[in-house]
Amino acid sequence: MHLLELIGVTKRFGGLVAINKIDMKVNEGEFLGVVGPNGSGKTTLFNLINGVYFPDEGKILFNGKDITRLAPYRRAPLGIGRTFQIPRPFLSATVLENVAVGAMFGRMGSDLNIDGAFEIADQVINRLNFQNLRDKIASNLTPIEKKMMEIARALAMKPLLLLMDEAMAGMHPGSINEMVSFLKQVAVEEKIAVVSMVEHIMRAVVEMAERVVVLHQGSIIVDAPTKDALTDPKVIEVYLGKASEE
Amino acid sequence: MKQKYYPYIPVLLAYIVLFLIGKGVSGMWQLMSMLFFYCALGQAFNIFLGMTGYVDFGYVAFLGVGTYGMAITISKLSHIQGYGVLIIIAGFFLSMFMATLLSLAVGAVALRLRGAYFAIATIGVNEGFRFLIEGAKIWNGSEGIIFMSDLNRVIGSKTASSLCTFWADVFVVIIALLAAFVTLIYMRSKIGYALMALREDEDAAKVMGINVTKYKIIAFITSACFAGLLGASAWALKTPYVFPPEVFEIHYTVEAIIIVLLGGAGTLLGPIVGGLVYGLSKYYLSVIIPGFQLLIFAPIVIIIIILFPEGIIGMIKKGTKGKWIKRYIIY
């Protein structure tokens, strides 16, 4: 059984078909890259998996359960976590509180009380090595720090599937390497499947993903192991001029 | 007492001090009574406005419905002899019940809406409810209910008069203390964090597993219940009559908003500070420039909104670095 499965999923906005009969699978603990130029439907795809939108056609299964029309707040406890491209911190709360909220309502949420949630938050923050930011109010964080917190918060949800939306955007190359290797470590330990969505930073995809799915105008044009996918002529054509961006 | 309830201490102290001033210094009880009301109003309203960030412009409807609850109980049950105070207690229960019902009805419609639509819907409920009472002549319609004599019959005129001048205010203080306590409990529980999350970023909160509708309703009903109790005591028991245009006056909602905003929305001490500052300013302004307090208040409110949206306590919280202060005193 696949962890996540999309079967024939279609999403329209008015006359525009954003996602066109997509079939996609993600396996437990897998690292998947979703790649595609602007407008190819990546964000919509994530929103469908998250529950922000419901598909017009098709089914979405998570661990065999049909979540196609499940409300977004019900998907988090099942184990779906997400980071946003532009971080969405709870600005008036501290970093610790932000991360704790992730734990409180995530997969382990119903087993945790407040103190338990804060403990988990502390653990995750220590793991990611930014204890110094622990009590800082989120509105005072730099953009990079906000991104770190975003990831921490998602991890605190103890997800089985982590959807990462342009997580590396805005980071400078040195940190990307660090971040990638670190994420891989955590994901392997916690058996989290990571779906990383990128438009620009190809290196993050190459280093991290075992398999890549390439989106173009709402359809999957390639679904193959990373090396093969990124050298596929169809992909290069779609990305004309962008393929070697580093 | 558990450490997490320490922030309640300043709240308790504040009301005790006010109470002592009121009883101790002659002539101050009237002022204290007004301050109690504003603090309680702020405390009750803060549970919804402060914690969710939604503006219920029709909040006064809950006060009104609470007033009716007490009025109806007293006037309908006044012929039953010998139950005295129990009837008053029954009145409180009816007020709470009616406020809960109304809040469920309002919530079902309004809580699906966001921002400005929510505000408009709540104004609509307030006004609509008032005109329904007047139009369909429910509970005597626009003639209202006058139950002074009924009250006298229930508990005797001497008790009634001490009720109107003293005990009603004591009830108000109790309501304020309860509301503050519930606020603290919420703040320290998952409810509080869920509300904080949905206040900051409702969509992100949903994605993180928070059932925002459920928590909005919890805050809404709680806030409405306290308003109902407040209407029952500060309005019905102090002045034993109720007229629709008076108890559904939108300016009470505005006062509640100002108090919560001024003190610091979403904080525990904010409503007390806001209630005191607003109450005292209003009192002294009405002495200095009777009839024109609003002329001064209106631009001040605008300035506060632009320059100090977090309110007094909010600003202090932002400024203080000490964890100790934050955890125990200002909350």
Next chain:
Amino acid sequence: MKSPLRGGCFLKGMHGMIGNQILGNLLQGVILGTVYGMATMGLSLIFGVLKVVNVGHGAFIMVGAYCALLFFNSLGLNPIFALPVAFFLGGILGLFFYYSAMQRLLKAPELSTLLATFSIGVLLEEVVKLIFGSEFRGYNWMVDKVDLGLTIIPYSKIYAFLGSILIALALYIWFNKTRAGSAVRSVVEDEEGARVCGVNVRSTYAFSFALGIAITVLSGVLLTMFIPVGINPYMGGGYTLKAFVIAVLGGLASPYGAFFGGLVFGLIENGSYTIFALIPGVEPFALTRFFSFVILLLILLLRPEGILSKR
């Protein structure tokens, strides 16, 4: 002894009278509704562009009413002359409040702008009270009435009706045929897109706010041509509430929606009043207002974009 035939004719006569009365009422409703609609266009414009609900809407209508009052009582001129003055006064007030307050609140949460516009309304009310006192004032513009068979309507109301239509038409032309108007429309539809196309969104905000207020103050004059009495500093409140219902009816962001929403509202208001007046034991005036809020809530529940907007 009355013959049954005569009795029958009598009944038929009654029918005709009631029917006429109802139609006459409805006609009055349409005319009043047009003015209401015009009065709401400013609210919708401001919401469409700035996404701000002007809770102080009624206070600006009140300012317009006082303009008409002053013109008539002090200068002896009929209120039509007050129209351009009211418009410019409104524009100035709009610019003043935009630059002093609203501009700084563009990024603030909803509560802030709601409260700010409300406070602006209160401020206006108190200033007017300070200058003019709080007694109810009115003026008496003696004009002929015209008999339309169904009902009798004074010319002042006809002028108000025509004025509303003309102004709404002028706005329509302006929105669709001028560059400035198109710029405003583009910001309503898609702010980011408009910005990308080179529209100066900031000055569009200021302009739209000022225009919205100007229209609102102007409509205050028109309203007094309909109801030249009861002018007092606090008269705005009721109109704000009506405006909300109308704006929601027509779609909060659409000035045209507001205009036609007003028409529909006028019809509903008069119609429901007529019906409620027939029911014994109720207060028709209060029930009518209750009914308008039921409509408001139904629309918010079922079709918040407004009945008259295209989805």
